[in-house]
Amino acid sequence: MPTEKPIYSHQDDDPHLRDDDLAGKVLRFIRYATFIDTTDMAVLALGEMIVLSGQVHSESDVACAGDAARSVIGVTTVENRLTVKPGQQT
Template identity: 45%
Template sequence: MDAIRTLKLAGAALIVVASVNAWAQGSESAAASTATQGTSKSAVRKANRALSKKVAQALSKGGIDTTGINVLAKGGAVTLAGTVTDPTQIEKAGSIAKGVSGVTSVKNALTIREGGQ
């Protein structure tokens, strides 16, 4: 009898812990959606394009050949995708992108361009 009662109490405690965790996650996503609710989709797209352009210009000014690089921005998160000719440019491009105002994170997916491509 005591074992059954102990299992019931342990199960109840587990349910309480799981529900508190789920409740905390739900409130975070609600806060995030409320924050973006005030801006229109076109304004968000315009801001993302402007940030992409700003990062591409910074890369070009920093001596990176941007002809094979795509810069994608979404809410401050920037992704660098494409190819560069020199392996040292991969790290350099990432550090330049991190230094641009408005950039919150950088995902560097650049690769080295093989000869003849």
């Protein structure tokens, strides 16, 4: 069954992506590398800067998503605004 958006695309090899293209690349990488549920996560790219926002299931997911975003080629700065969903593990 084909997925709506591919986990990897040839375009992801481009180290000069910006804005929406870079945000999409970061979100795909977080899904692929961390297996974090990104349903309630938003990724915004302003040039080479990434802003992560939304909610995840644990503090370790917050840290892991930030680390994954920082490791993407083309990202220079990550502002991690992710929070833990109420009632979830801290």
